[in-house]
Amino acid sequence: MLIVGSGIAGAYAALQFPPHIRVLMLAKFTEEVSSSNLAQGGVAAVLSFEDDSFSLHIEDTVIAGGHANDLEAVDVLVREGPGDVRKIMEYGVEFDRNETGGLDKTLEGGHSRRRIVHFKDSTGAEMVRKLMAEVRTRKNIALSENTRLYNLTKVTSGFRADLLTEEGPRSVFCSYCILCTGGIGRIYRYTTNPKSSTGDGVRIAQELGAKIKDLSYIQFHPTAFHSERNEQFLISESVRGEGAYLLNHKHERFMHRYDKRLELAPRDVVSKSIILESRRTGSNQFFLDITHEDAGFLKNRFPGIYEGCLAYGVDMTKDLIPVFPCQHYLMGGIEVDMDSRTTVPRLYAAGECANTGVHGKNRLASNSLLEALVFSRHAAEDIMRCVANGNAGVSAHPANLDFSGAPLPGNLKDEIRSLMQRAYFVLPDEAAVRTGLRQIEHIQRRLKGSRYAITPEFCDISSMAACAHIILREVEER
Ligand SMILES: Cc1cc2nc3c(=O)[nH]c(=O)nc-3n(C[C@H](O)[C@H](O)[C@H](O)COP(=O)(O)OP(=O)(O)OC[C@H]3O[C@@H](n4cnc5c(N)ncnc54)[C@H](O)[C@@H]3O)c2cc1C
Incomplete structure (x- = not known):
């Protein structure tokens, strides 16, 4: 097994x-x-x-x-x-x-x-x-x-x-x-x-x-800590569950414009609301505010998030937490x-x-x-x-595996990530989906056409390209 x-x-x-x-x-x-x-x-x-x-x-x-x-x-x-x-x-x-x-x-x-x-x-x-x-x-x-x-x-x-x-x-x-x-x-x-x-x-x-x-x-979580890292630190839904407000760049609540369930609307609704609000205001700055809750309660209820925010210099008991949507779940x-x-x-x-x-x-x-x-x-x-x-x-299982070959050139991971970010992040972009598909197909031809060494990097990139291709095809068809 x-x-x-x-x-x-x-x-x-x-x-x-x-x-x-x-x-x-x-x-x-x-x-x-x-x-x-x-x-x-x-x-x-x-x-x-x-x-x-x-x-x-x-x-x-x-x-x-x-x-x-x-x-x-x-x-x-x-x-x-x-x-x-x-x-x-x-x-x-x-x-x-x-x-x-x-x-x-x-x-x-x-x-x-x-x-x-x-x-x-x-x-x-x-x-x-x-x-x-x-x-x-x-x-x-x-x-x-x-x-x-x-x-x-x-x-x-x-x-x-x-x-x-x-x-x-x-x-x-x-x-x-x-x-x-x-x-x-x-x-x-x-x-x-x-x-x-x-x-x-x-x-x-x-x-x-x-x-x-x-x-x-794909689920895009509305509230990841906004930073430039690939792996974003999640600010759990339960912070909103315990009463945090979502604010725009003017520090105003805005969810009432998009859904009557406000901050507790389902994730896709909150993520889309943030993107629509950012188009309306022209700003990508969003915040969670839970400073009105008791500091002791927050530290005990959210010790990991409290420490995680502190590592970025943000004390969630006193400061607004900068957030933006990011990919979260399939x-x-x-x-x-x-x-x-x-x-x-x-x-x-x-x-x-x-x-x-x-x-x-x-x-x-x-x-x-x-x-x-x-x-x-x-x-x-x-x-x-x-x-x-x-x-x-x-x-x-006895097998003669030959995984040797030329090293994979360039940074294909970054290429795939950039094109996916442009083509389908919360809301799809039709033109970028079409361009992205062509780019992915080109990458897949390169992976299959040349005799590259089967390395962890090759394995990851093959999988990423295969998934990106299926996703963009589906988005194009829909
Ligand atoms: C930050 C974050 C917070 C979340 N919070 C919640 C929550 O509160 N509640 C909730 O219900 N869900 C939550 N989720 C979602 C949930 O955690 C995941 O959906 C769930 O844990 C997936 O479990 P899994 O076992 O399918 O995959 P994973 O837990 O991702 O495990 C995958 C395993 O497969 C292995 N693997 C992958 N590829 C290979 C390979 N080629 N060869 C060998 N091994 C391989 C990996 O090494 C890993 O061991 C959260 C997700 C994230 C990222």
Whole structure:
């Protein structure tokens, strides 16, 4: 059993397998480099029914998704999710408690009820830490860090997986593979995603013939700390949930011009409102203001964000936080069914790289960690049903891999990021989409036409180009 990824989807999938199934889990860098590890806000789940219900969570998810959601998938997510949240608490994952010892639930944009459980403002790190601690107790799971899957080839009863490791290339055979490779954010200049998010799983699945769906359904988070770095520091939705105002360059609130839900409108609405307001005023300067809240409360509720802002010289208890939208999340991805099966037999996908259809056109805040839990478990359960009498092994595969060749010239990563930023950032630019497509096709011809060395850089760029191409094609068609 090969699991590609050590984020929440990969870790939770691995934990579903019984001791007699050998699992090899890959991480492209060290185990903590993942979007999961950066998740701040929390996990949305209906864990009590006093003032919440499954139907309200379903309704909020579908409204945020622009009614483009797969209703069966949403139903499964909302009804089964609470069971998975309770399960990870058994593995030791902690969530903040209120004065009476109950779970402290917070509010985020698009939610009609306080239903997001969180561990301060570093929920994802807490989940990864505890799930990976549990993974380490399992003798049947081996984790290989700094090992990237470059390619999958169909062979009898499974796949040959070609890997780039620190010791050089090697191959393994696996009878089943679950891709849990995360998002595609690094194809943009400004993103909250870590360096692992170059869309490798999407490219590898596409090359195997799997269907990719709605890759252009990308969420742009409205409030990242505005800086010139590639990886932007996120100012979680829950800061607005706790009462922060969004201000324009004149320090005026402006959301009333665009949506009656004001600062708590869904993310896509807030991001578009910022872009429209910037066109109206001619300024890219925007701020979050939460200085009216108690300083002690802010430091305790948002310790990570408080420290992160201080590193840029901004004290959020006294100063306005400069913010601007940036790429944040991929709603579309590798098409999967309710069992997380892709259209290629024995190939599964879960987490951010998969398209279950739960999010529609726009993910409701804090639904993605829940999706990663529910549907990675589904993948493992389906594989266990398939292997009841068969083999789910992973073993060394002899292969003569020659990854040598010429070094890749130029800085193609920057080229791809600049063209994506121009063509499709929050709102698409028609002319830039057409030009961008031509540029991407040119890059892809260069990658395929010359005999370049298969290096980590080559692997990233191939994936980024493949994803950028699919996205711009979809945008052009739409
Ligand atoms: C800053 C930030 C804040 C967020 N906050 C929240 C939140 O509060 N609530 C919420 O629900 N969601 C949140 N999200 C989204 C959520 O964190 C992600 O959607 C989710 O964690 C994705 O999990 P994953 O396991 O699918 O992918 P990831 O956690 O990104 O893990 C991907 C894994 O795949 C590995 N990988 C990738 N390519 C390869 C390859 N070729 N070979 C080997 N390994 C590979 C990586 O090394 C990594 O281990 C946030 C995201 C970010 C970036």
